[in-house]
Amino acid sequence: MREHNAKVQEKVQHFKCFIHNMRNLHKHLRSACIKQPKGMDRLLYCKKLATAIRTRVRLELTRLRKLLRGDELYLARAREAVTNVLECFSGSHDSCKHKSVVCTAHLKGHSTRYLPYGKNVVLSAADKQKLQKVLDKYCGVQQLRDTVQLHNTNRCENMHSRLFSYAPKSMVWKRSFTALCYSATLGASVGRGLSLLQLAGRCGINIEASDPMYRYAMFTQNIARYHSDRKQKHEYKTSRYLSHRKRANRAVLSQSLYKAPSKVSKEHDYGINLGN
Numbered sequence: 001m002r003e004h005n006a007k008v009q010e011k012v013q014h015f016k017c018f019i020h021n022m023r024n025l026h027k028h029l030r031s032a033c034i035k036q037p038k039g040m041d042r043l044l045y046c047k048k049l050a051t052a053i054r055t056r057v058r059l060e061l062t063r064l065r066k067l068l069r070g071d072e073l074y075l076a077r078a079r080e081a082v083t084n085v086l087e088c089f090s091g092s093h094d095s096c097k098h099k100s101v102v103c104t105a106h107l108k109g110h111s112t113r114y115l116p117y118g119k120n121v122v123l124s125a126a127d128k129q130k131l132q133k134v135l136d137k138y139c140g141v142q143q144l145r146d147t148v149q150l151h152n153t154n155r156c157e158n159m160h161s162r163l164f165s166y167a168p169k170s171m172v173w174k175r176s177f178t179a180l181c182y183s184a185t186l187g188a189s190v191g192r193g194l195s196l197l198q199l200a201g202r203c204g205i206n207i208e209a210s211d212p213m214y215r216y217a218m219f220t221q222n223i224a225r226y227h228s229d230r231k232q233k234h235e236y237k238t239s240r241y242l243s244h245r246k247r248a249n250r251a252v253l254s255q256s257l258y259k260a261p262s263k264v265s266k267e268h269d270y271g272i273n274l275g276n
């Protein structure tokens with residue numbers, strides 16, 4: 001890119017993927033060795049805390065980006081918001097009014113449901129330092145500047161996965177490889193059915209609207225559109241969220257006393273699940 005910039009005398013900027021950065025932040029927060037409150041599972045607690053922090057940072061950044069047009073303004077506010085997260089999570093909301101656009105502590109109906117186990121986080125100075133270090137590494141000044149537009153690589157990844165399934169690497173030396181790549185990219189941009197028709201036209205096959213091939217192509221096109229519309233719907237997103245949450249809590253639920261054949265209820269018979 002540096003060479004390209006020098007040649008074209010233009011400044012093409014290089015951005016990094018916002019979602020990947022958040023994913024890395026989550027991963028490193030989770031593995032930061034912090035102490036859990038008494039009587040809680042450490043791994044589970046770290047996981048919940050990391051998720052809470054990641055969600056908070058993501059919300060702050062996306063909301064600030066919507067509010068502020070200028071990059072410099074956004075960067076200054078974003079940095080403040082990131083440094084304020086741990087303070088806010090520990091229950092001191094003094095600077096939230098100026099620094100946060102997410103915190104709802106000033107509202108009457110405020111609850112700490114978004115925090116791990118619904119309680120304010122109690123951190124020792126050393127733990128706070130560890131977490132802040134990770135936050136500074138992934139949401140420092142330079143990292144925020146790299147992801148300033150909050151771009152993601154979703155479309156690019158979508159394209160690659162399509163490309164590698166239609167034209168796998170084992171086909172590189174086959175004669176049809178270029179055509180397969182072309183077909184995959186065309187399919188990604190205009191849809192599977194239309195790409196089929198366009199390719200057929202290029203190959204000199206004349207297809208009329210009454211032909212079975214035409215009807216089949218339009219049928220696949222409509223089905224694909226139906227599914228992509230369905231995925232945009234609120235119901236779909238809610239059900240995905242619920243099933244994800246169910247999976248995330250599976251470790252906790254497996255030890256629940258209220259679940260039929262549970263190890264704990266077998267060891268300690270509290271008068272429930274007597275059938276086992």
Ligand SMILES: [Zn+2]
Nearest residue numbers: 088093096103
């Ligand atoms: Zn707050």
